[in-house]
Amino acid sequence: MLNIVIFGAPGSGKGTQSARIVEKYGLNHISTGDVLRAEIKNGTELGKTAKGYIDNGQLIPDALMIDILASVFDSFKDSKGVIFDGFPRTIAQAEALKEMLKVRGQEVSIMLDLEVPEDELMTRLIKRGQESGRADDNEETIKKRLVVYHSQTAPLIDWYKNDGKYCHINGLGSMDGIFADICSAIDKL
Numbered sequence: 001m002l003n004i005v006i007f008g009a010p011g012s013g014k015g016t017q018s019a020r021i022v023e024k025y026g027l028n029h030i031s032t033g034d035v036l037r038a039e040i041k042n043g044t045e046l047g048k049t050a051k052g053y054i055d056n057g058q059l060i061p062d063a064l065m066i067d068i069l070a071s072v073f074d075s076f077k078d079s080k081g082v083i084f085d086g087f088p089r090t091i092a093q094a095e096a097l098k099e100m101l102k103v104r105g106q107e108v109s110i111m112l113d114l115e116v117p118e119d120e121l122m123t124r125l126i127k128r129g130q131e132s133g134r135a136d137d138n139e140e141t142i143k144k145r146l147v148v149y150h151s152q153t154a155p156l157i158d159w160y161k162n163d164g165k166y167c168h169i170n171g172l173g174s175m176d177g178i179f180a181d182i183c184s185a186i187d188k189l
């Protein structure tokens, strides 16, 4: 099983590169952002709760997120592996993921950290908001998301380094070039 964590700040290109990895390696894709947006669209109780946090640039509470993740993961049968996109976002989530995989006889194979400078993130997200109308891609909310990223999510870089799974990827440049770097890291596993 190939269990890949794709990591990076908002707008680092996790979703775009995940789609390519899924296609090439035949993995299942869990995008927690997509799961939450689908719940919001369907008007579920979970969606209503999630919307309040997302529109405010905050993270959904860990306990809720961890439950969602486990139930999506267990819905995959005979999987070649999974790409985790947008999860974990806190140390508590990383610890829960490790435990969840361990009890199923698995582990994270690699954590790919897509690094992109902050001014480029801002430019990309504002453009995405204009094109897709994503409610959380406006300047005020983006700034809050970046603060949350630095305080709650970036500490995972050292956590995965300590766990021996960390791999740095330069997230600036052509999409093909970035994907080539990702593939060479995966192919070494």
Ligand code: ATP
Pocket (backbone or CB within 6 Å): 008, 009, 010, 011, 012, 013, 014, 015, 016, 032, 033, 034, 036, 053, 054, 057, 058, 059, 060, 061, 065, 085, 086, 087, 088, 089, 093, 136, 145
């Ligand atoms: P991308 O790199 O694809 O641009 P993104 O960070 O802009 O990613 P999503 O991953 O789609 O966006 O997440 C959108 C929002 O959903 C987050 O700002 C957060 O409120 C919520 N969310 C998603 N995943 C989690 C998680 N693991 N824990 C808590 N909240 C989450």
